[in-house]
């Protein structure tokens with residue numbers, strides 16, 4: 001899907017800025033995650049947008065960790081974010097931390113106080129909220145608003161020195177308590193928080209609020225286009241006010257619609273709940289919409305980039321169906337995955353006219369499109385085979401093209417077989433299917449004149465290896481778990497993970513774990529069963545495959 005598309009609205013702005021020579025035609029964006037969780041597919045949209053713009057217009061992108069909240073942040077998250085951005089295929093110009101600007105931000109706050117544009121307020125959070133009024137009623141100034149510059153300077157310094165407890169005082173910008181924009185009604189810009197910070201340690205006990213840190217960090221870095229999601233529109237006025245009052249680099253903020261997806265949740269806070277309450281096996285559980293989860297599930301960076309490109313950048317929110325993401329991974333894996341055979345739900349097929357103790361080695365064609373595909377792989381064929389239980393029916397309906405009494409079907413890469421008989425156990429379950437094979441019907445050399453409408457995959461019983469196979473489905477049963485009644489966790493799909501402990505795989509696939517070292521990106525199509533990758537929990541003794549996606553969209557009908 002790389003057809004030419006028209007410019008999105010942000011590209012239009014950038015091109016206009018370049019044309020008019022704003023910032024000398026320079027483009028510098030930033031991706032500013034808060035290191036309080038792992039990145040998800042929504043962040044991928046922001047990453048592709050920020051890095052994509054810079055790439056397109058010969059600019060750069062900074063990776064800035066927005067670490068102003070000491071309590072929730074951790075270096076584990078910093079490391080995972082860097083890994084994910086890199087994996088998606090992007091390189092940042094500089095790795096930066098808002099906490100590196102704490103001294104500078106403190107100086108900016110002092111400057112505001114000196115201009116009589118900020119004051120220390122001793123009120124409780126509740127009283128501050130009350131004093132702001134309502135959208136229809138202006139706020140009312142309190143006694144602290146008239147503090148002198150000198151008094152404010154001293155109090156703010158004492159706040160920094162640790163003289164006060166959490167919540168005892170805050171620093172507020174002095175703007176306009178009657179502004180129609182609630183964010184302009186003397187917003188809090190610094191708060192006291194006696195907490196250890198993952199980078200600055202115990203140096204600070206006051207921390208800037210998001211609105212005071214973000215725009216100033218943009219300005220310090222001389223960001224030209226600061227792109228964020230729509231909920232920041234009401235913050236833009238404050239962003240501009242601070243830049244103007246502090247007389248710093250005029251970065252500009254632009255807002256786009258965040259990505260919402262069906263059948264999943266996307267806020268880090270909610271994903272954290274899934275992890276902490278063991279609904280999933282971790283942030284990288286293959287059912288998670290996190291980048292690390294998608295990676296472990298077998299998604300490729302290209303499939304995610306193509307998806308982000310396709311959904312585009314708009315000013316209106318909508319919900320994207322999860323199956324669109326699946327479309328892009330199918331498109332990618334169809335071209336790049338190796339074709340192999342595995343039987344997930346086995347039943348034994350005995351070819352009564354094939355000699356015992358004999359093995360015939362057949363040419364197993366790989367995907368002709370893949371690079372380095374070993375087209376010469378040999379697949380062992382023998383008297384006893386595993387086939388898929390669903391490929392046999394005792395009383396097949398009319399258009400069933402696989403096996404049933406008297407029916408013929410082709411075995412992939414091999415021969416046409418006809419079902420003559422079957423064996424049942426005491427409980428009435430079919431345990432064995434007896435067939436005749438036709439030696440002159442060999443694939444590629446068929447002179448039999450027989451017609452078989454279906455083709456089945458299979459694995460030779462005495463050559464088969466076993467593997468664990470994990471099948472994933474949507475994590476939630478409903479389209480929008482967020483908007484359902486009650487807790488979103490009540491809507492988890494109990495069948496989102498099905499583990500098959502002993503699937504049978506063709507012997508060549510047993511090398512998949514060794515090949516992982518040399519070919520980490522290798523993916524497999526298990527013929528008729530979907531696209532698979534080796535899971536990181538695998539060992540030589542216990543090989544595990546994750547199903548990335550089925551071959552066809554099973555949800556569309």
Ligand code: ATP
Pocket residue numbers: 031032033034035041042043045046227228229257258259260266267268269
């Ligand atoms: P969450 O609510 O999931 O915790 P966040 O917005 O708090 O997300 P940040 O780490 O602050 O997470 O986000 C970093 C950047 O990614 C921000 O610029 C934010 O606007 C963007 N972003 C976050 N979620 C989405 C989304 N669903 N779609 C597009 N961009 C997003």
Ligand code: MG
Pocket residue numbers: 034
């Ligand atoms: Mg956030």
